[in-house]
Amino acid sequence: xNTTSRNLQTIVFVLIGIGLIALALGGYLTPLSRIIVNPFxxxxxxxxxxxxxxxSLLTAPQDVLRLRQxxxxxxxxxxxxxxxxxxxxxxxxxxxxxxxxxxxARANPENQYQAAAVIAxxxxxxxxxxxxxxxxxxxxxxxMPVVTQQGLVGRIAAVTAGAARVQMITDPASSVNxxxxxxxxxxxxxxxxxxxxxxxxxxxxxxxxxxDLVLTSGLGGGYPPNILIGQVTGIRSRDQDLFQRGTVQPVxxxxxxxxxxxxxxxxxxxxxxxxxxxxxx
Amino acid sequence: MAILLSLPxxxxxxxxxxxxxxxxxxxxxxxxxxxxxxxxxALQKRNKSSWHWAxxxxxxxxxxxxxxxxxxxxxxxLANGMALVVRRxxxxxxxxxxxxxxxxxxxxxHIVSIVALSLMGxxxxxxxxxxxxxxxxxxxxxxxxxxxxxxxxxxxRWLYPETIQV
Numbered sequence: 001x002n003t004t005s006r007n008l009q010t011i012v013f014v015l016i017g018i019g020l021i022a023l024a025l026g027g028y029l030t031p032l033s034r035i036i037v038n039p040f041x042x043x044x045x046x047x048x049x050x051x052x053x054x055x056s057l058l059t060a061p062q063d064v065l066r067l068r069q070x071x072x073x074x075x076x077x078x079x080x081x082x083x084x085x086x087x088x089x090x091x092x093x094x095x096x097x098x099x100x101x102x103x104x105a106r107a108n109p110e111n112q113y114q115a116a117a118v119i120a121x122x123x124x125x126x127x128x129x130x131x132x133x134x135x136x137x138x139x140x141x142x143x144m145p146v147v148t149q150q151g152l153v154g155r156i157a158a159v160t161a162g163a164a165r166v167q168m169i170t171d172p173a174s175s176v177n178x179x180x181x182x183x184x185x186x187x188x189x190x191x192x193x194x195x196x197x198x199x200x201x202x203x204x205x206x207x208x209x210x211x212d213l214v215l216t217s218g219l220g221g222g223y224p225p226n227i228l229i230g231q232v233t234g235i236r237s238r239d240q241d242l243f244q245r246g247t248v249q250p251v252x253x254x255x256x257x258x259x260x261x262x263x264x265x266x267x268x269x270x271x272x273x274x275x276x277x278x279x280x281x
Numbered sequence: 282m283a284i285l286l287s288l289p290x291x292x293x294x295x296x297x298x299x300x301x302x303x304x305x306x307x308x309x310x311x312x313x314x315x316x317x318x319x320x321x322x323a324l325q326k327r328n329k330s331s332w333h334w335a336x337x338x339x340x341x342x343x344x345x346x347x348x349x350x351x352x353x354x355x356x357x358x359l360a361n362g363m364a365l366v367v368r369r370x371x372x373x374x375x376x377x378x379x380x381x382x383x384x385x386x387x388x389x390x391h392i393v394s395i396v397a398l399s400l401m402g403x404x405x406x407x408x409x410x411x412x413x414x415x416x417x418x419x420x421x422x423x424x425x426x427x428x429x430x431x432x433x434x435x436x437x438r439w440l441y442p443e444t445i446q447v
Contacts, residue, residue, distance in 0.1 A: 123299055126410070127348065165347055171347075194413055
């Protein structure tokens with residue numbers, strides 16, 4: 001009896017189970033499941049959030065440490081990249097200068113050039129000298145002219161094995177024989193204490209105007225001819241003076257010299273023995 | 282020791298002078314770090330090597346500069362002598378002494394340079410030299426005088442520690 005009723009109960013349960021599954025598959029139990037499941041999901045969410053919060057609380061210091069470390073790494077990377085950008089910009093600037101110098105050298109194939117970097121300036125404010133990083137080891141000699149792609153810088157005044165001192169045309173002790181174009185008038189260009197350059201000994205009859213070009217004449221043997229120096233900006237002509245005077249705007253920016261070219265195949269000529277001295281026969 | 286130390290210190294200053302300071306002019310004047318170091322060193326009480334420092338500084342600048350050989354030596358020598366005299370008179374206020382010797386030292390070295398260049402035939406208009414070179418150089422030297430004095434005083438204290446009698 002007991003066995004029969006137990007079997008009957010089992011069959012009833014199985015049928016109820018099958019019925020419930022059939023109802024669930026048919027979607028008839030959805031409202032009921034929502035009523036039961038929603039509070040469960042809510043509770044799950046609540047517990048999960050608290051758990052996550054606890055985990056965050058416990059693991060946060062490690063994360064901050066890791067983030068700080070990462071931040072430092074990234075800052076270091078940014079600094080490195082910024083330094084790289086500056087270096088590349090500097091290289092680009094140098095390349096532009098060198099490219100212009102190469103163009104200049106190609107345009108004047110009669111000369112041989114040695115490029116040099118300007119590494120220092122004279123410690124005395126009374127002198128306009130720069131020091132370049134090439135010397136007698138590179139074939140440089142005293143008196144060799146120094147130019148940039150723009151024009152004349154000066155000439156070498158002293159040489160050591162690895163460096164040379166260049167007297168710029170703005171130096172108060174410098175004087176260059178020049179020719180003014182288009183009038184072809186001869187004059188002498190002198191440096192000043194202020195770093196400006198002036199034209200002296202311009203013949204009174206010469207027609208020189210602002211805007212005329214000033215080039216080396218080659219007279220005196222100190223510089224090769226036809227190197228551009230600058231443009232005449234003004235002329236002072238007085239009847240009582242023997243010569244006219246003028247101011248010149250140089251084409252070279254002497255305050256920002258970086259790389260220069262030394263004309264190595266030019267040998268300056270010392271004409272001093274040819275200048276007659278009083279008392280000499 | 283102090284004499285040996287003069288070479289690296291003044292050499293380093295000359296390096297900074299020619300590469301950086303000479304490129305930062307005020308009008309046409311520039312600060313003279315070697316002069317400042319020599320003046321600050323000459324004002325140190327226990328120091329007895331200021332003449333050696335002046336010779337080393339003068340020799341170094343003579344090599345680097347286009348000025349006639351020995352002119353920086355003469356200029357710094359005279360400035361050093363003046364600083365030693367000033368130290369005797371204004372010994373109680375060394376900062377004031379530093380300012381005084383900076384101005385006088387600038388004037389002395391510039392006068393020596395102007396005279397030497399004039400003797401070589403270079404035309405130097407005095408008013409222009411004073412206004413555009415000497416005065417601005419003096420101002421720049423005054424600005425750098427205090428840090429120069431502080432650094433050289435520290436070096437002097439390290440080299441000549443004070444002895445306390447018990």
